Amino acid sequence: MRLKKIKNADEIVENSRYTINRPYQYKGKWNVEVFQNQHEIQIEIGCGRGNFIIAMAQKHPEINFVGVEMQSSALVKAVNKLAVLDMPLPNLRLICFNAMNLGEVFDGEISCIYLNFSDPWPKKRHWKRRLTSEVFLTVYDSLFIDTCNIIQKTDNNDFFDFSMESLENYGYQLLDVSRDYNAEDNVETEYESKFRKDGIKINYGKYTKEKN
Numbered sequence: 001m002r003l004k005k006i007k008n009a010d011e012i013v014e015n016s017r018y019t020i021n022r023p024y025q026y027k028g029k030w031n032v033e034v035f036q037n038q039h040e041i042q043i044e045i046g047c048g049r050g051n052f053i054i055a056m057a058q059k060h061p062e063i064n065f066v067g068v069e070m071q072s073s074a075l076v077k078a079v080n081k082l083a084v085l086d087m088p089l090p091n092l093r094l095i096c097f098n099a100m101n102l103g104e105v106f107d108g109e110i111s112c113i114y115l116n117f118s119d120p121w122p123k124k125r126h127w128k129r130r131l132t133s134e135v136f137l138t139v140y141d142s143l144f145i146d147t148c149n150i151i152q153k154t155d156n157n158d159f160f161d162f163s164m165e166s167l168e169n170y171g172y173q174l175l176d177v178s179r180d181y182n183a184e185d186n187v188e189t190e191y192e193s194k195f196r197k198d199g200i201k202i203n204y205g206k207y208t209k210e211k212n
């Protein structure tokens with residue numbers, strides 16, 4: 001996502017009640033110290049401006065959510081949306097963090113990772129940057145509780161094919177797939193809404209793997 005640099009974005013993000021500024025402090029303690037309940041924790045990696053993760057937190061108060069985004073210029077939009085909500089969301093937190101280092105933040109605590117419209121990095125030489133490459137799948141292993149669950153949506157067919165092969169080679173099993181996803185209970189992301197308006201079909205893949 002190419003973004004205009006927003007003045008004071010870092011500061012605004014840091015000062016939000018939803019932001020966890022030193023997330024590695026809570027490694028292994030998210031349920032007890034952050035959410036103060038034993039509900040499952042799901043994360044979206046690359047949550048951008050937060051449309052999906054905020055809507056999910058509103059729809060599922062019984063689940064804890066963490067939005068992970070490395071660009072404060074995107075996350076600031078999520079923070080601003082949250083600041084004007086009528087009802088606060090105790091089940092949502094945001095972290096401004098590179099997913100490559102998530103092993104420093106969670107330890108056997110996550111039940112599901114959402115990868116929504118992740119950057120496809122189409123050039124072959126950039127394959128390691130794709131959030132479904134083996135490099136990232138290795139990082140994700142230690143985050144999950146027992147079963148590793150990944151749900152992906154993307155407009156990009158080549159990236160979807162790459163992801164399917166990468167996940168299956170890594171030991172994930174494909175549970176559900178659609179090349180034109182239109183589930184009734186779908187929660188749209190910001191990018192998804194734009195693609196759907198342009199008539200672009202959405203790929204959906206749901207994967208699972210037992211933790212090693």
Ligand SMILES: C[S@@+](CC[C@H](N)C(=O)[O-])C[C@H]1O[C@@H](n2cnc3c(N)ncnc32)[C@H](O)[C@@H]1O
Nearest residue numbers: 001046047048069070098099116117189190191
């Ligand atoms: C194309 S946007 C999609 C945003 C949102 N998920 C949606 O569907 O509307 C991808 C986002 O992923 C973020 N991102 C890419 N690589 C990341 C990484 N390694 N760690 C955290 N965020 C990342 C980018 O900064 C960008 O905001």
